[in-house]
Amino acid sequence: MKIATLGSRIIDDAVVSSKAGNHNDNIKRIVGISLFSINSDSLFNENERWNIKEKNSYRKNILTMDLNKSIMQILAKTRYERLFIDFADSAGDIWQCTLTDGRIFRCTYNGIFRNNITYIKESIIAKSKCSIKNEVIIKPLEWNDAELTAEVTRLASEFLALDVSRTVLFNPYIPFRYKVDNSINNSPFPQKVSDINAFSERCFKKLCDIMHCQMINRTDFVLGGSRYNDVGGLSYTQEYYDYLNRCVDSAQTAELENTYIHQLQSSVEMCLLNNDSNKIKTLNGSRKLILICESEEVYDYCKEELCIPCTSYIKYSDAVTKKQCLCHKLSKLHGKYDEYFIVIAHLTRDSAILKLLWEIGFTQPFGCYVPSVDEFCLNNFKGSFSDIYHNMATIKSEHVQAHFSAHASEITIHENCNFNQRLLAFVRNSSVLTFGKDIRADKLSTSCFDCSEISIGDSSTFADNCFIVTGTPFTNIDIGRDCMFSSKITCLGGDGHAIFDIDSGDRINLNPDNVRSGKLSINIGSHVWVGYQAFIMSGADIGSGTVIGARTLVSKPIPNNVIAAGKPAAVIKKDVTWRRDPFSHNIYDNPDSLEAEFIKRTGE
Numbered sequence: 247m248k249i250a251t252l253g254s255r256i257i258d259d260a261v262v263s264s265k266a267g268n269h270n271d272n273i274k275r276i277v278g279i280s281l282f283s284i285n286s287d288s289l290f291n292e293n294e295r296w297n298i299k300e301k302n303s304y305r306k307n308i309l310t311m312d313l314n315k316s317i318m319q320i321l322a323k324t325r326y327e328r329l330f331i332d333f334a335d336s337a338g339d340i341w342q343c344t345l346t347d348g349r350i351f352r353c354t355y356n357g358i359f360r361n362n363i364t365y366i367k368e369s370i371i372a373k374s375k376c377s378i379k380n381e382v383i384i385k386p387l388e389w390n391d392a393e394l395t396a397e398v399t400r401l402a403s404e405f406l407a408l409d410v411s412r413t414v415l416f417n418p419y420i421p422f423r424y425k426v427d428n429s430i431n432n433s434p435f436p437q438k439v440s441d442i443n444a445f446s447e448r449c450f451k452k453l454c455d456i457m458h459c460q461m462i463n464r465t466d467f468v469l470g471g472s473r474y475n476d477v478g479g480l481s482y483t484q485e486y487y488d489y490l491n492r493c494v495d496s497a498q499t500a501e502l503e504n505t506y507i508h509q510l511q512s513s514v515e516m517c518l519l520n521n522d523s524n525k526i527k528t529l530n531g532s533r534k535l536i537l538i539c540e541s542e543e544v545y546d547y548c549k550e551e552l553c554i555p556c557t558s559y560i561k562y563s564d565a566v567t568k569k570q571c572l573c574h575k576l577s578k579l580h581g582k583y584d585e586y587f588i589v590i591a592h593l594t595r596d597s598a599i600l601k602l603l604w605e606i607g608f609t610q611p612f613g614c615y616v617p618s619v620d621e622f623c624l625n626n627f628k629g630s631f632s633d634i635y636h637n638m639a640t641i642k643s644e645h646v647q648a649h650f651s652a653h654a655s656e657i658t659i660h661e662n663c664n665f666n667q668r669l670l671a672f673v674r675n676s677s678v679l680t681f682g683k684d685i686r687a688d689k690l691s692t693s694c695f696d697c698s699e700i701s702i703g704d705s706s707t708f709a710d711n712c713f714i715v716t717g718t719p720f721t722n723i724d725i726g727r728d729c730m731f732s733s734k735i736t737c738l739g740g741d742g743h744a745i746f747d748i749d750s751g752d753r754i755n756l757n758p759d760n761v762r763s764g765k766l767s768i769n770i771g772s773h774v775w776v777g778y779q780a781f782i783m784s785g786a787d788i789g790s791g792t793v794i795g796a797r798t799l800v801s802k803p804i805p806n807n808v809i810a811a812g813k814p815a816a817v818i819k820k821d822v823t824w825r826r827d828p829f830s831h832n833i834y835d836n837p838d839s840l841e842a843e844f845i846k847r848t849g850e
Contacts, residue, residue, distance in 0.1 A: 250274040250326035252317075253281060253335040274324045276317060278308050280354040281336040282386060282397050284404055288315030289351060289373050297365065300358050309358050313366065318404055329405075333446040340384040343367075345376040355383060387445055398449055402456040441629075512540045514634050515591035516547050518617035523552040529615055530555065530587040538562055538599065539591040554589075562591065580606040583613040590616045593653035593676055594636045600676055600697050601720055609756070610696065610719075616675055621651035637673075643681075645669060652677065655694070660704075665690065674698075677716070682727065687712070695719045695740070703727030703772060710734070717742030718756060718766055718784075726772030726790060728840055730826065737782045739768050771806065773844040775824050791823050791844035807848045820848040 251273065294314045300306040311317050321329070339355040341363075351370060353359055359366065371377060389397065519526070526535075537545055537559040545559040560575070579586050588608055590599060593616060600614070608614040619635055625647050631639040636654040643663035648671045655673035660683035663669075670691040671679055677694030682704035689710045694700055698716035706729040716723055718740020725737075745755040768782055771790030776782070778796040788794065789806025799813040809819040823833055823845050833845060 248273070248324060248326045249328040249330065250276070250321055250324050251330045251332075252276050252321070253279065253332040274320070274326065276308065276311070276320070277335060278305060278354070278356065279312050279317070279335060280338055280340050280386070281331070281333065281401055282384075283312055283340050283352040283354050284317055284401065285315050285352065289349070289370060290314045292316040292319055296369070298358065298362050299365075300361070305358055309354075309356075309362075312353050318407070333449045334442050336449070337387055337442045337445045340386065341381065342384050343370065343381040344379045345370075345374055346379050347374070347376045349374065349376070352384075387441055394448060395452055398452040399456060402453055406457055443630075508540065511592065511634070512544050515540055515544045515617075518619065519544070519548055519554070519589075519591060520552060522615075522617045523548075523554055526554055526589055526615060526617075529611055533585055533587040534558075536560065536586060536588045537591065538588065544591060562594075576602060576606060579608070583607045583609075588614040590614060592616075592635065604697075604720065616653060619651065619653065621649060623650075624648040646671065649673070652696075655679075663687075682706070690714070695721070698722060698739070699724075701725065703729070707731065708735075713737070715742070716740060721766040721768075721784065723768045723770075725770045726774065728772055729770060729774045729776070731776045732778040732780075732796070734779045735776055735782070736780075737768055737770075739784050740766050773824075773840065777811075791846060793822065793824055805848050806850070807844070807846050 253276070290313060292314055294310075296310050296313060298306050298309055300309070311320065335354075340352055341355040341359060342350060342352045344350050353366070367378060386394075386397070534557040535555055537548060537554075537556045539545055539548075539559055540562050542559070542561075545556060548554040548556050579588075586608075588603060590603075593600070600610075600616070603614045604610075610616070624631060624639060624641070626645065627639070627648065628641050628644055628646075631637075631641075635650075635652070637650050637652060637656070639648055639650075639657040641648065641657065641659045642661040643659050643665065645665040645667070646659055646669045648657050650673055652674045654676045655678070657671055657673060657679045659669075659671075659681040662683050663681060663685040664687075666686075666688040668689070669681075669687060672691075672693040673679055674694060675696040677696060678699040678701075679692060679694050680699075680701045682702060684705045685702060685707070687708035689712075690708045691713050692700055693713075693715045695716045696719040698719060699722045700714055700716060701723070702714075702725045704727045706725060706727060708731040710733050712731050712733070712735045714723055714725075714737045716739040721739035723737055723739050741755050744753050746752065747754050766784045768784060769787045770776075770782070771788055771792070773791050774788055774794065775792075776794045777798065780794050780796065780798045780800065782788075782794075783799070783801040785802055786800040787803040788800065788810075789804060789808070791807040792804055793809045794800060794804070794815065795809065795811030795818075797813070798811050798815045800810070800815045802814065804810045804815060804817065805820075807820070807822055808817045809822055810817050812818075823841070825833060825837070825841050833841065837845065
């Protein structure tokens with residue numbers, strides 16, 4: 247079977263590198279060119295020779311095809327059965343000139359073109375016998391909807407002129423993941439990936455309105471364990487290459503997707519369990535080990551290859567979709583953590599398994615265990631991100647440093663937030679961190695323990711060196727909108743470390759009843775002013791419109807619209823409210839709608 251790729255670098259890699267790849271002699275690769283520079287009309291003939299200064303013969307040949315506008319003719323001669331198109335290269339700049347006779351000429355504006363631009367201009371003038379009236383650099387990422395529609399429509403007409411009976415497939419997403427390495431984290435690559443993915447999706451949707459095509463539903467489950475190879479390039483998994491080759495063979499991508507994800511998830515579980523096998527054996531001791539995993543293949547691998555003494559396993563998909571059945575099975579183990587040890591091979595965001603296990607006495611790491619993953623950082627990242635460990639990030643503001651050492655965690659930071667110097671965000675297993683829009687902060691640090699949540703409402707502000715930490719699993723910290731935090735304030739849900747009774751050996755600072763009742767959580771209403779060096783602990787529930795004095799210790803409910811101060815906090819005045827303007831003399835002088843909302847008496 248003959249295939250052709252136009253801008254699809256990853257398909258090329260799959261065909262060449264995969265153990266399933268058998269198309270090397272039947273593939274025409276055309277990459278490094280913008281699809282929006284393609285045009286059947288040209289000033290030059292198909293075989294025009296160019297004296298391009300470039301050592302790489304392939305890149306030189308691609309630029310020659312672009313200048314001669316011969317790509318469509320070459321594809322037609324290929325007689326491909328599958329055409330794979332990727333819009334990633336098309337997000338780059340295009341050089342366009344208008345001649346004095348009105349004709350327009352375009353070319354991909356890459357490094358080779360720039361190095362030869364004087365020669366190319368002279369050739370255009372000589373061939374056309376016209377002068378260049380004007381020239382412009384086109385930036386496709388900045389096209390509005392009407393401009394993009396016009397360009398995609400023109401491109402579709404070029405494809406339709408070839409042969410619509412042959413299959414056209416699009417793979418519009420660039421999957422990615424980051425390594426904790428300054429040279430990578432400080433590069434502009436993450437932002438570009440986000441922009442290119444959004445641009446590719448727009449192009450693909452518009453093209454589908456015009457012609458029949460099929461998308462390879464590429465997930466982000468693609469990078470190898472090293473994430474980057476030795477030279478800083480992307481390193482994809484063998485399973486992903488095999489998956490793409492099966493797509494090449496069958497073009498039935500939707501049917502392959504579920505199988506691919508299942509196989510890849512099993513491979514990831516095996517890798518994680520292998521890395522932590524010695525630790526699992528040590529923690530388990532002589533107890534019976536129950537494994538929650540993706541498949542029987544993983545269970546067999548643990549027993550036979552890793553020599554982990556598993557006595558039984560629960561299929562993870564059943565554990566997630568059949569929670570009542572799982573609860574029934576695990577409830578029989580209530581309090582039997584001295585007899586059983588449970589290993590969870592991976593977590594998903596919709597799973598409550600950790601909390602369920604903890605409530606029946608199987609706490610981490612001695613009662614249950616989730617294999618560790620390498621910590622990685624999204625440094626100054628802006629865009630959307632997800633990975634094979636079911637972590638997600640949607641970051642729409644700048645100066646964020648997001649640290650993941652987890653499965654199934656999520657960070658969401660909305661637009662127009664101003665983080666002076668940086669926001670530090672740490673998340674662990676199944677934790678959620680959410681920032682609203684228009685938040686201002688200076689050196690703010692946040693940290694979510696397992697199965698915890700931190701939520702901060704719109705327009706809240708934080709002076710320097712504030713800390714917000716869920717110090718214990720299964721605790722939440724909820725801060726409302728328009729709150730004002732002074733400097734060096736700490737919000738700490740839970741103790742952060744374990745305390746035990748010497749006589750019984752039991753832990754005394756982590757009571758399951760406290761978790762179920764929410765006693766370890768912190769709730770701060772909207773429009774709350776918290777003073778310098780205040781310390782807010784588990785059990786704090788501060789009503790809206792309240793003022794907390796400097797160096798106050800809060801660990802119990804405080805009503806709305808009061809002033810509270812002291813250690814511990816005590817109400818010293820009721821029926822108050824406040825505003826940010828330090829020169830205001832009367833709250834009823836032109837209060838804005840937000841201030842008016844919190845002009846209330848205590849208890850209302």
